[in-house]
Amino acid sequence: MGLFSFWKKKKKRSPQRPISQLWETLRQSSDFVELSFIVGGKELSIYYFDSLVDPQVLQERILCHLQNDIPKHPTVRLEDLQQIVPIQRIEVSEDAALIEEKVLKGFVAVTFRGQPNKAALMSAAAENLGLRENNDSENEFSVVGPKVGFVENVGVNLHLIRRQVVTPNLVFREMSIGSVSKTKVVIAYIDGVANPEVVQTVTQRLESIRFDVVFDNAILDQLLADNSRTPFPLFISTERIDRAVYALISGQVVVLCDGSPYALVGPSAIFDFFTSPEDYYLPWVLGTFFRLIRFFGVVFSVLASPIYVAVLTYHYEMIPEDLLGPIIYSRSNVPFPPVLEVLFLEITIELLREAGARLPTKVAQTLGIVGGIVIGQATVDAGLTSTILLIVVALAALASFTTPIFKMSNTIRFIRFPFILFAAFWGGIGIIFAVCGLLIHLGRLQSFGYPYLLPFYPFRVRSFRDTFIRSPYSETAERPMFLRPRSRFRYDPNAAKQKRDIDE
């Protein structure tokens, strides 16, 4: 906040500040360059940050033309530079604050001796310098389908989106967020499809953000969230272009942020987090099957180890006779109550995951093998856990990784700890207590003002075509109506549904 107020004050004061004072401030930095020379009787100065401009553009487009062409036009003014210098959108300004901002973004400022209070601003920014050129979307991998992902440069990302959404209705709205970083943030939506209320909500929330440096979209995600006290992600963040484009055509709003290879998609409902673009690339029967497996995985991952705790601590009557033998055999050496046993293993797996994520890839692989196989085998041999639990916990961990959105899979891994504790206190009833608490919590969540549990609650039957089941494309012409889109159909539903008689 303190940093911000400083910025605000400065901005108010700056119109009175002469430009010369600005150069004085900037000169403190060693990468600030000031060139003065006389061409054709005109004395001109050029100011820029060495570290921000592309030297090739500076030399070939700006310096070369200034030095060669100004002598031919002796009466040239700053406003006429656009005729000489082959750079798009040259701006002339007297506003020191604007000049400062532009120069700090890689613009070159040109001033004439005769017009001391004005500067012409030409873009020579080295946009891609030090940034990734491509992204193979390895964090949201799919076997079928395009592999191109978003990169850190927002300009490239906009280009990638516009290449697929070829319609004049695709609107990009730009704004700058962050008192220090002045990050370029772009709201993308399709006019006439997205609900204007949503667009307005997103714009308002973004405008009211007060922050210093926006490192990543994930920060915007948290600042935009309707409820900050929830472990659940309220917006999808994706690095896949197909996913972002799909969101746009179904009427959602995409927020892109310079410096982040992730796009933010909202309003999102809980089901969106469990769908993968690959579902749409496979035949619908397979897509549905894999989707159902994923849902089963989530439920299994959350409930497996709590049920183990509940049954072995309180409800051992529930184990059938045939199953009792193996369980007794594997647990007879374990000195702990089931809940400690489960917590021990769950935490081991969390440690492995966290260590694997922090280490370089090659080391992480070794660690996975050492941790997974050696520790697992050794704990069972040492009698710290039972083999059955090892299987349950490993399967539950595996199942939690099937969720395509990383944030959601983290949440699922987190929420099972309260479940385990509830199961340890009150057995099966405790598990259902936790389920109740979870359902209430989910019922209270909203994403950009839309209920999070849509289309389950409020119940929308039509929208179920694309939740548990990935219906064939002949059925999915309608946009999900719970987003209240402005236009109802994605493509002509009747053409897709045309049926022919046998042998016709």
Add this chain to the structure above:
Amino acid sequence: MKQAIQERFLISPFLVFFVIHATQVGVGALNFQRPLMKEAGQDAWMAVLMAGLAAHVLIWLMYRLLSHSPSGGDLVSLHEQYFGRWIGGVLSFGLLLYYALAALTVLQAYIEIIKVWVFPLIGAWQFSLMFLLLTYYAVLGGFRVVAGLCVWGVVIPLATIFPMLFFPLEYAQYRNFLPMFDHSFGQLIKAAKHMALQYLGFEMLLMYYPFLKQAPSSQKWAHAANAFTIFIYLVVIFISIVFYNKEQVAHMTWPTLTLAKIPEVPFIERMEYIVISIYVLVVFPIITVSVWAATRVIKQLFAVQQRRSLPVLLACLFVGTLFFQEKTDIERLTEWTAKAGFYLVAVYVPLLYVYVWTAEKVKKALQQKP
């Protein structure tokens, strides 16, 4: 005090189906067979049907009554309009006491089951505390969240508990139905009166009526909910009649739970533990809806914020649960609530309707005279 409720807090008319059904089916579904079959024996299913049809009539009556309420309001504003601030206030206070009593009864009855079947040694207060904390969290979210919980409270048990009921049919004796029509009408009426508590729950409608979008159009959903409740009870009583004989049921406190012991699958036994656990989801909506309704009455009556009255009410309920530890006490409590609910729904609401109806007529006649 009485402004129209904003649209974003309203629920769609069809959700009434879930709210009414969730509040009707409660702990009673586990143990209603014994008193019923004591009176009506193998003809108990007729009593179930009769009580259900009576509930249909009462729901119809309630909708008629509430449509007379000023600007689609609830019973409290109706009381105030027709009885004035003081008498109306006293009547509304009775309603508040009833709602609190209903929540307490359901909570107690369920905790009793936990104590008998699952955790004889763990202090009951832990469960009531957990329930009330969760209720606090749910009611804080407003009526939309409460109604959402009702949806889950219908869908999840329907998908998990309901199929389990059919396993005992393997051992069914269909001859148990005979002789049919063996009981007098008086006996059936008596049995149907026992059934009243099982159908209670729709009286919460008196408070959440203004929270329904296009409230009058929701009536068909309310009737559908009641019809579905009849269906569920009929299934349970049919299976109980064909599975048990009359003498067996007389010795059982929770016949439905014993039914749940029958299913067998290779990896799990004693399904009644699952039934009892999932029953949290059946019981919980009733508690939240009645607590919500009670705080709503307080808000309308005393202009106290629901946010403020909720913790106080929950604390009272918690203290209340500490007093009813013995089984006989809990049975007496259930009896009281059944009686209070019966008189509220079957006696008070019709009388009120007649009063409101005549009052309207008189008013119209007076207006036309001059």
